Amino acid sequence: MTAPLFRLQGICFAYEPGRPVLRDAGFRLDAGERVALVGPNGAGKTTLFHIMVGLLHPSAGVVEAFGTVRRAEKDFREVRARAGILFQDSDDQLFCPTVLEDVAFGPLNLGKSPAEAAGIAKATLESLGLGGFGSRITHKLSGGQKRLVALATVLAMQPDVLLLDEPTNALDAETEERLTGILAALPQAMVIIAHDERFLARLSTRSVRLDGGYLTEATARLS
Numbered sequence: 001m002t003a004p005l006f007r008l009q010g011i012c013f014a015y016e017p018g019r020p021v022l023r024d025a026g027f028r029l030d031a032g033e034r035v036a037l038v039g040p041n042g043a044g045k046t047t048l049f050h051i052m053v054g055l056l057h058p059s060a061g062v063v064e065a066f067g068t069v070r071r072a073e074k075d076f077r078e079v080r081a082r083a084g085i086l087f088q089d090s091d092d093q094l095f096c097p098t099v100l101e102d103v104a105f106g107p108l109n110l111g112k113s114p115a116e117a118a119g120i121a122k123a124t125l126e127s128l129g130l131g132g133f134g135s136r137i138t139h140k141l142s143g144g145q146k147r148l149v150a151l152a153t154v155l156a157m158q159p160d161v162l163l164l165d166e167p168t169n170a171l172d173a174e175t176e177e178r179l180t181g182i183l184a185a186l187p188q189a190m191v192i193i194a195h196d197e198r199f200l201a202r203l204s205t206r207s208v209r210l211d212g213g214y215l216t217e218a219t220a221r222l223s
């Protein structure tokens with residue numbers, strides 16, 4: 001049987017002593033899945049994403065990614081190259097003057113030559129219908145355009161897993177529809193944090209609920 005893309009077991013985490021955010025959380029993601037991660041505000045959903053890619057480290061428990069148990073910072077470098085987070089706030093993701101530079105940044109960081117990185121960035125932008133956007137000034141884009149460019153920066157790394165943190169938050173109906181269509185057509189496994197039940201019903205293959213520090217399979221209700 002193939003190893004899961006992610007397997008988390010017994011994960012405990014607190015930002016402050018005595019105030020646990022995650023208590024014995026377990027989670028598994030397999031290829032082809034699009035898992036909705038739901039739960040109340042402040043339940044720890046973003047925290048769980050950060051633990052999956054090693055931006056935060058649990059006080060107990062095991063993070064296995066791509067078939068290997070990950071502990072040290074160096075173990076997580078490969079994880080971050082293969083699992084891309086789309087941040088809740090696109091401004092946290094976009095920091096270069098132009099769109100092309102932002103989208104080429106990841107491939108460059110992975111060791112591609114400037115010409116290769118620019119080629120990947122252009123192809124990624126085109127695949128998202130943003131062909132003419134390369135020379136646009138990133139900070140002048142609309143919120144919806146920024147979200148699509150932020151997705152391009154993640155996809156340009158050619159990840160195996162997408163971790164999407166409220167991807168449709170603050171989008172107008174048209175951009176939400178466009179983004180939903182794009183995500184539904186992508187081959188990557190995904191974990192999607194969202195509160196919009198209609199959006200999740202269209203996209204997700206199953207859902208898990210984080211509440212009170214525990215993660216459980218959610219079947220009936222999505223949020």
Ligand SMILES: Nc1ncnc2c1ncn2[C@@H]1O[C@H](COP(=O)(O)OP(=O)(O)OP(=O)(O)O)[C@@H](O)[C@H]1O
Pocket residue numbers: 015016021039040041042043044045046047048
């Ligand atoms: N850097 C931090 N330091 C201290 N507490 C934090 C920090 N980041 C988050 N928290 C707290 O940890 C808890 C979990 O936060 P987290 O952002 O993971 O929840 P969430 O489920 O993603 O929430 P939301 O749906 O509102 O985005 C919250 O109570 C939050 O206030």
